[in-house]
């Protein structure tokens with residue numbers, strides 16, 4: 028975890044005054060339930076023990092000044108005139124400020140300093156962590172009455188409309204509601220969730236392939252359109268459905284041969300993945316880690332063959348992990364086209380697993396993977412109250 032004392036120090040050096048508050052919002056890794064959130068379906072993520080921190084202090088005018096310590100860059104904008112910047116990171120902050128303003132919240136300016144240990148662009152939701160951390164900072168500084176759901180939706184809206192990525196709501200929801208040592212079974216239609224304890228004997232091992240997700244944004248948006256097209260096609264037989272979430276595997280099987288490709292395969296992934304999430308959460312709740320791991324493996328196969336968001340080197344990482352001692356299951360996690368895999372591994376096997384996986388990946392691809400053992404952590408929170416705003 029980043030040192031909040033050091034963050035406070037840096038804020039003080041920069042602004043010549045101490046911060047009023049430090050907020051942290053975590054990155055995430057999804058155990059199972061990929062590409063289901065924007066189909067009104069089910070997901071099962073955990074918030075990880077890597078987070079974005081914002082140290083902040085309110086201003087009396089309407090300017091927002093932001094220092095991004097990791098990027099060695101700064102931003103300055105007025106709450107009254109929020110425009111898109113050509114530096115991507117700035118749009119997450121500006122977008123959240125605009126979303127809050129558009130939702131009718133009254134904001135004052137602020138001085139902020141941001142630091143993060145969520146790897147950027149690796150598929151661990153550094154963007155959602157930033158959006159939620161900034162949104163919550165504005166909430167605290169302006170004493171806004173905002174529910175966790177509203178915060179997540181505002182952050183997602185900022186990413187959809189201001190940053191221009193059509194992401195679902197999973198990443199923002201888990202950044203808000205994450206619970207230490209638990210995964211959350213989230214229903215992305217009504218945003219209700221249920222926390223399922225993680226078995227202490229098992230480690231969550233995340234492996235960053237360091238394959239840059241170049242295709243991710245365009246292919247992601249394309250998958251979304253294909254799902255919408257599949258719903259429209261299926262409405263011929265099932266006029267009551269609103270999303271792939273409403274289609275059962277039997278209903279799909281009855282008509283899948285009448286759906287053109289790739290809609291047939293895309294729908295098959297989403298419909299079967301929703302079932303796997305529900306079965307997986309129930310298995311984990313019952314302590315049946317083996318079944319959960321098997322469902323993770325099936326999820327990967329479905330993402331590779333039906334949803335077509337994997338890559339050969341990611342498949343290699345996953346099959347290697349699946350073959351190692353103590354591994355219950357492994358799959359790609361997040362949007363795909365590079366990024367990270369997730370494996371559930373018996374704790375006593377973790378060191379050997381890390382070593383063998385890194386070595387096999389390096390000899391097969393020449394790349395060096397970064398492997399993290401993650402602890403499930405809490406969602407967004409105020410880490411410290413340091414001084415009252417008027418001090």
Ligand code: GLA
Pocket residue numbers: 060061062063064065194195196197198361362363
């Ligand atoms: C990205 C998006 C999420 C979700 C996943 C795929 O992380 O931000 O909303 O759709 O991809 O499950």
